[in-house]
Amino acid sequence: MFWAALGCLFFIFHTPHAMAFDIDVVDQSVVRIVAMGSGGNGSTGTGFVINDHDQIATNHHVVEGAKLLFVLVKDDEGRRRVAADVVWADKDRDLAVISAPGLGRPFLKLSTTTPRKHTDVVAVGFPGRADDLSDSEAVVESTVTQGVIERVFRGSWGNDDAPFQIVQHSAQINSGNSGGPLLNACGEVVAVNTAIPSVRVNGSGSRTQVQVTTGIHYASHISSLVGELQKRNTSFSPTAMGCTEDQIATGNSQVVWIAAGASGLALLAMILTLSRPRQRIVETYTQWVRRNPSSSNRTPHKEVRSAQSRSVVARSIQPRVSTAVFELTGQTLSGEPLHISIPMAGLERGVVIGRNRQQCDFALPDMSVSRRHVKIWGDEVQLSILDLGSTGGTRFNGQPVGASQPMTASSDGSEIQIGDIRLRGRVLR
Secondary structure: OHHHHHHHHHHHHOOOOOOOOOHHHHHOOEEEEEEEOHHHOEEEEEEEEOOOOOEEEEOHHHHOOOOEEEEEEEEOOEEEEEEOEEEEEEOOOOEEEEEOOOOOOOOOOEEOOOOOOOOEEEEEEOOHHHHOOOOHHHHHOOEEEEEEEEEEEEEOOOOOOOOEEEEEEOOOOOOOOOOOEEEOOOOOEEEEEEEOOEEEEEEOOEEEEEEOOOOOEEEEEHHHHHHHHHHOOOOOOEEOOOOOHHHHHHHHHHHHHHHHHHHHHHHHHHHHHHHOOOOOOOOOHHHHHHHOHHHHHOOOOOOOOOOOOOEOOOEOOOOOOOOOEEEEEEEOOOOOEEEEEEEHHHHHHOEEEEOOOOOOOEEOOOOOOOOOOEEEEEOOOEEEEEEOOOOOOEEEOOEEOOOOOOEEEEOOOOEEEEOOEEEEEEEEO
């Protein structure tokens, strides 16, 4: 009995990859989207709440061509259906925002920093394959999978689309996950799940797309969504600090205390259970029939399958490597020329500009510039900037930049003032 209890205790405490957030809280912000087209054909996808105005982010291909749109959420009575409308959609980046008045669900924070390789991530959504063995109520029960960031690169969902940041990860997703959030260890959205690998094969003389299970999955980095939200003056809750080790440690310590309480109760229950007299809890089928003679005349139980419509097929992507460079040029107050050249891979990760060479990626020789003055990141299309609490201030296209919320605008032709230094940005391809 002692060793069994000890094993139970170890099992509860041994929780690898513990996250610094409550998945039940996050689950409240993730919804199932149902899009009905002409002729009664329907498809499903996933979305997540981005503000307190009942607005939901998802993929463009989830809502494309929908004549009737609604979301399904879990509530005390099982499930609830809320009508929705498309607010805006961007086909090139495969993003959309829909509105579901009366939804009343909490929103998720959007992390604009580029996630590092091998950091833990979680995908939450409603993969259609999970419905095959589910009853009708289970269609509003999300599926949670865990993985790591494998790489972040520049690519697009089509050959002619402008490239942007794409996150490759190992958290399992399938059809129906489209538009769902990819979360970091702090429960912040780092990307929008969009695609899985696929190949084209010949089937009965026609070309057919077949999904491939490879452990490789793709998501649009959240910076693409943030840029569109800012252009359209759509409210959201950004964070540019990323998921710090302190946040993870704090969250994990809460998990440990919860596990401690649970393990204590489990240990007590096991002791009480093992101390009771043994009873017969297993019997043969013949014995059960003898006790229930009417059961032999019952109709065999039929397998019940979900009647939900098909899930949206995730898109295949055409990744390509960018050789572009982001260049900042200007001059000091004394007229000395300044030139900063940032490879696009470095800009995607983010760079810090300041006065101290040891603390920054690029140093500007001017006393109006703080030691660590500003952080910039982005891609060929969009540039984000965050002041790091400088004394001389930062301006982006003439607008003051705060230390709590980043500003985003077009990369090419942007103007940045760091202290008294004015720089103009351009993309060299």
